[in-house]
Amino acid sequence: MLNLHKDHKNLVLLAFVVFAALSIGVAIMPAYQMEEYQPIPGMKDLTAQERRGLSIYVSEGCVACHTQQVRNIEMDNIWGDRPSLASDYYYSKQRMDIWRQSPSLLGSERTGPDLTDIGNRQPSQDWHLLHLYNPRLVVEASVMPQYSWMFHKSDTSYVDSDAVTLPRSITQMKDSEVVVASQDALDLVAYLKSLQQFSFEDNEPPMNFIPALSKDGETAIGGSKKSEGAGLYQNNCAACHQVTGRGVKGAFPPLVGSIIVNDQNPEMLIKIILVGYDAREEYGVMPALGENLTDEDIKAIADHERSSWGNNAPEVPLETITRLRDSITNDRTL
Amino acid sequence: MTIKQLTLLLIQSLEVTTENWLTSPGVLGTIFLVFLIIFLGIFIFIKRLNIYVDLLKKNTKDLTEEEFERRLFNLDKEEVDEILELRRQGFDKNKKTKPQLANDIKSKNTGFIKKIINPKNPLFDEKSRSTVKIEVSQELKEIVVWYLGAAVFWLIFGTLVGQYLGMKFVWPDMDNTPWLSFGRLRPVHTNTVFWGWGSMAMVGLGHYVISRTSNTEIYSYSRSKAAFWLMNTAVFIGNLSLMAGINNGGGEYREYIWPIMILFAIGLIITFFNFYKTVAKRKISEIYISNWFILAALIWTTVLTFIGYFPTYQEGLGETVIQGYYMHQGVGMWFMTFTLGLVYYFLPSSLNKPIYSYSLGVLAFWTQMLFYTLIGTHHFVFSPLPWWLQTVAIVFSAGMFIPVFAGSTNFYMTMRGNWNQISKSYVLPFFLVGVVFYFVGSVQGSFQAFRFTNYLWHFTDFNVAHSHMTMYGIITFLIWACMYTIIPKITGNEPPQRFVGAHFWLAFVGLFAYMISMMAGGTLKGLSWIEGNPFIESVILMENFWVWRAVGGSLMFVSHIIFGYNFYLMIQKKKIAKISRKQTLETQIN
Numbered sequence: 001m002l003n004l005h006k007d008h009k010n011l012v013l014l015a016f017v018v019f020a021a022l023s024i025g026v027a028i029m030p031a032y033q034m035e036e037y038q039p040i041p042g043m044k045d046l047t048a049q050e051r052r053g054l055s056i057y058v059s060e061g062c063v064a065c066h067t068q069q070v071r072n073i074e075m076d077n078i079w080g081d082r083p084s085l086a087s088d089y090y091y092s093k094q095r096m097d098i099w100r101q102s103p104s105l106l107g108s109e110r111t112g113p114d115l116t117d118i119g120n121r122q123p124s125q126d127w128h129l130l131h132l133y134n135p136r137l138v139v140e141a142s143v144m145p146q147y148s149w150m151f152h153k154s155d156t157s158y159v160d161s162d163a164v165t166l167p168r169s170i171t172q173m174k175d176s177e178v179v180v181a182s183q184d185a186l187d188l189v190a191y192l193k194s195l196q197q198f199s200f201e202d203n204e205p206p207m208n209f210i211p212a213l214s215k216d217g218e219t220a221i222g223g224s225k226k227s228e229g230a231g232l233y234q235n236n237c238a239a240c241h242q243v244t245g246r247g248v249k250g251a252f253p254p255l256v257g258s259i260i261v262n263d264q265n266p267e268m269l270i271k272i273i274l275v276g277y278d279a280r281e282e283y284g285v286m287p288a289l290g291e292n293l294t295d296e297d298i299k300a301i302a303d304h305e306r307s308s309w310g311n312n313a314p315e316v317p318l319e320t321i322t323r324l325r326d327s328i329t330n331d332r333t334l
Numbered sequence: 335m336t337i338k339q340l341t342l343l344l345i346q347s348l349e350v351t352t353e354n355w356l357t358s359p360g361v362l363g364t365i366f367l368v369f370l371i372i373f374l375g376i377f378i379f380i381k382r383l384n385i386y387v388d389l390l391k392k393n394t395k396d397l398t399e400e401e402f403e404r405r406l407f408n409l410d411k412e413e414v415d416e417i418l419e420l421r422r423q424g425f426d427k428n429k430k431t432k433p434q435l436a437n438d439i440k441s442k443n444t445g446f447i448k449k450i451i452n453p454k455n456p457l458f459d460e461k462s463r464s465t466v467k468i469e470v471s472q473e474l475k476e477i478v479v480w481y482l483g484a485a486v487f488w489l490i491f492g493t494l495v496g497q498y499l500g501m502k503f504v505w506p507d508m509d510n511t512p513w514l515s516f517g518r519l520r521p522v523h524t525n526t527v528f529w530g531w532g533s534m535a536m537v538g539l540g541h542y543v544i545s546r547t548s549n550t551e552i553y554s555y556s557r558s559k560a561a562f563w564l565m566n567t568a569v570f571i572g573n574l575s576l577m578a579g580i581n582n583g584g585g586e587y588r589e590y591i592w593p594i595m596i597l598f599a600i601g602l603i604i605t606f607f608n609f610y611k612t613v614a615k616r617k618i619s620e621i622y623i624s625n626w627f628i629l630a631a632l633i634w635t636t637v638l639t640f641i642g643y644f645p646t647y648q649e650g651l652g653e654t655v656i657q658g659y660y661m662h663q664g665v666g667m668w669f670m671t672f673t674l675g676l677v678y679y680f681l682p683s684s685l686n687k688p689i690y691s692y693s694l695g696v697l698a699f700w701t702q703m704l705f706y707t708l709i710g711t712h713h714f715v716f717s718p719l720p721w722w723l724q725t726v727a728i729v730f731s732a733g734m735f736i737p738v739f740a741g742s743t744n745f746y747m748t749m750r751g752n753w754n755q756i757s758k759s760y761v762l763p764f765f766l767v768g769v770v771f772y773f774v775g776s777v778q779g780s781f782q783a784f785r786f787t788n789y790l791w792h793f794t795d796f797n798v799a800h801s802h803m804t805m806y807g808i809i810t811f812l813i814w815a816c817m818y819t820i821i822p823k824i825t826g827n828e829p830p831q832r833f834v835g836a837h838f839w840l841a842f843v844g845l846f847a848y849m850i851s852m853m854a855g856g857t858l859k860g861l862s863w864i865e866g867n868p869f870i871e872s873v874i875l876m877e878n879f880w881v882w883r884a885v886g887g888s889l890m891f892v893s894h895i896i897f898g899y900n901f902y903l904m905i906q907k908k909k910i911a912k913i914s915r916k917q918t919l920e921t922q923i924n
Binding site: 099101 | 502503506507510511512515516517518520521579580581582583584585586591592593610613614619620621625626629630633634637638641643645647648649650651652653654655656657659660667703704707708710711713714716717718719720723726789793794795797798863864866867868869870871873874880
């Protein structure tokens with residue numbers, strides 16, 4: 001007869017066996033099942049450089065503050081077009097080497113933004129490098145640590161022609177010094193830029209967000225056109241052009257008093273938002289946002305830019321945006 | 335009700351909008367629990383205040399007598415001889431100078447009582463030696479002090495790192511050294527307090543419990559020492575490697591790479607067999623409930639570490655399934671289980687009475703194993719993990735109410751009727767805070783797994799509040815309670831009450847500030863995300879809460895320094911204590 005109060009052997013054995021059985025059922029079996037997932041057809045593996053970047057991402061403990069999962073709830077829809085799928089992690093979550101296991105990329109804390117789609121949201125290498133060198137140069141309120149040890153100062157005349165340097169004015173370099181990005185910084189940025197949520201061609205994601213626990217009634221939507229534009233601007237533009245619209249001297253141009261923004265004819269502004277801009281040497285490259293934003297979004301952003309910080313230009317008609325988008329698409333298809 | 339319906343009730347049917355978020359059951363419940371903590375603080379404070387009020391009323395007669403009796407009782411043989419000798423000399427002297435009154439005698443060592451010094455100073459109440467010193471073997475005493483000493487060191491180091499990290503939220507540009515950067519230091523903090531502080535303290539106290547309840551010596555002290563060195567080396571090298579940027583992949587609590595963690599695991603296995611063999615040669619037929627918990631914690635954690643580090647099923651999201659399981663069980667099967675085992679021994683022993691219900695303890699044991707094991711995935715609700723796994727986790731999170739109620743009722747009923755102990759020493763307040771947090775922290779954790787609360791709080795700083803409520807409020811407070819119970823008994827040295835009091839109040843108030851600021855900030859952050867506000871706004875709104883967190887953290891850290899000093903006083907060599915006691919006796923007798 002089993003008397004656990006007196007029989008230490010069976011007590012320990014029972015505790016061990018039941019726990020092991022439960023663990024197999026709730027951890028090991030589901031883990032094996034999750035391994036059976038295949039990559040989404042068309043998804044690309046990481047390049048060697050991106051993999052080195054991933055390794056730095058893990059070493060530096062970025063996962064402590066940045067998640068990489070778009071949950072299937074509506075508040076997460078700003079981080080990706082669709083909820084994350086198990087297959088999304090096929091390439092990134094492989095064992096790193098004999099010493100280190102598959103990286104815990106999903107994360108448990110969102111002290112900084114989710115990075116699932118950061119490569120689409122912020123494709124500019126210049127921005128990423130400046131941000132790593134000192135986050136507060138580009139995002140004033142950021143509490144992210146600086147990674148300036150991944151950069152070194154050097155005299156302009158000694159810098160290799162293919163070395164990547166940071167703009168001198170914003171990094172406050174004296175004389176002929178310049179900040180040069182190390183290979184680590186470049187690898188890390190390459191990895192960050194590779195973080196782009198894979199989009200399904202037929203535009204029908206296999207899963208939808210669980211509807212929002214939204215506010216009652218229409219009041220919120222009706223009265224907040226203005227704040228909608230401000231919000232979209234904040235999410236899509238402010239990282240470079242800043243909330244104040246003043247940009248970052250020597251890296252990203254100001255929108256305050258800008259001729260393009262304040263022009264009576266908004267076509268140039270709309271075009272830049274749609275297809276990006278790289279015409280001025282002294283500033284970073286502006287990415288195309290047409291893919292990510294609807295015409296209504298662009299109108300809201302443009303109206304916000306044209307009516308804030310002392311800018312004063314008329315609203316943009318929606319038709320202009322639709323027309324410009326069509327003409328650009330036609331140009332491309334022709 | 336079928337499981338499915340129950341799940342629906344828990345996850346789906348709560349129709350909550352952000353406008354009445356305050357009335358959602360999980361949030362309401364949490365607010366209630368926070369008030370429970372406030373009441374607890376007030377209760378202990380008033381109880382402590384009572385003693386001063388009583389003393390001011392000069393109601394000290396009983397206490398003084400009690401004190402005197404205890405002192406007499408605790409005297410060693412040599413000390414008694416010494417005093418008797420003094421008295422004899424005094425009598426001799428008295429015979430020679432007959433007419434003089436005892437009061438007139440100028441010379442020392444008369445053996446007569448001239449005046450009684452009131453041992454109860456109302457402001458700095460010096461608590462008397464509360465209990466009789468327990469004779470334990472030198473080896474057992476030594477090993478307990480070894481482990482606890484290492485634990486104290488890791489506590490101070492680990493929380494120093496934590497405090498530094500907390501300040502980085504306020505001043506992100508404090509330093510620019512790779513070894514001290516936030517991402518690398520954060521796991522140093524968590525792993526140090528996990529594997530350094532908590533684990534060393536538990537295993538050290540475990541040695542005492544296993545030996546006492548089995549009424550025999552530990553099977554092998556040299557193995558205990560081997561385990562001691564293995565585990566401490568693992569924490570030491572592990573932390574160095576984390577600071578050098580070498581980690582296992584960022585999964586919480588398994589950041590040490592396997593060649594380092596294997597040292598710790600071997601230490602665990604050695605400890606398990608050492609304890610097991612001690613229990614096997616016990617001199618009483620029953621296995622006390624504490625030993626159930628302690629042996630199980632060791633064996634479960636060994637299994638857990640193995641599953642956590644074994645590679646073949648950890649590609650892709652397999653790793654995430656294991657991560658949820660591992661990090662939850664690390665807390666549940668190791669810290670919670672082991673600490674409960676300690677409390678089942680130390681709480682009744684500090685009150686000098688049996689545990690309220692032995693069978694409730696057995697119920698708590700089996701339900702702990704059954705429910706705790708299944709709920710790991712609640713860390714990944716709404717993630718791409720299988721929905722059935724998330725559902726199981728949420729349902730059994732609610733099931734956790736059973737072991738939690740069983741455990742906290744048992745402890746509460748054991749303490750009932752002894753509330754006056756609070757005014758005499760800080761041991762019971764430490765236990766009480768730990769037990770109340772056991773209830774509050776665990777129930778709050780279950781609330782957090784509900785749909786809306788998860789929606790609101792997941793990924794925010796609220797998680798940080800929860801983990802400090804549990805790892806600090808429960809585990810750390812209970813370990814302190816056990817340490818203050820046992821170390822004076824085996825070394826004979828009691829730290830001054832005012833220092834223990836300072837430790838208690840700084841830690842309690844600090845934790846409260848920490849917890850409230852992170853809960854309030856986390857909630858506002860979650861609401862801001864639900865509203866769809868730009869992300870950076872949620873960073874800006876946290877600023878003040880992070881300052882308050884750093885303030886709370888500083889109080890906690892200062893309390894640990896005081897605790898370290900108290901520990902030093904407790905383990906000082908007996909010699910010094912003897913002298914001081916002799917002096918007090920002399921002054922009293924003179």
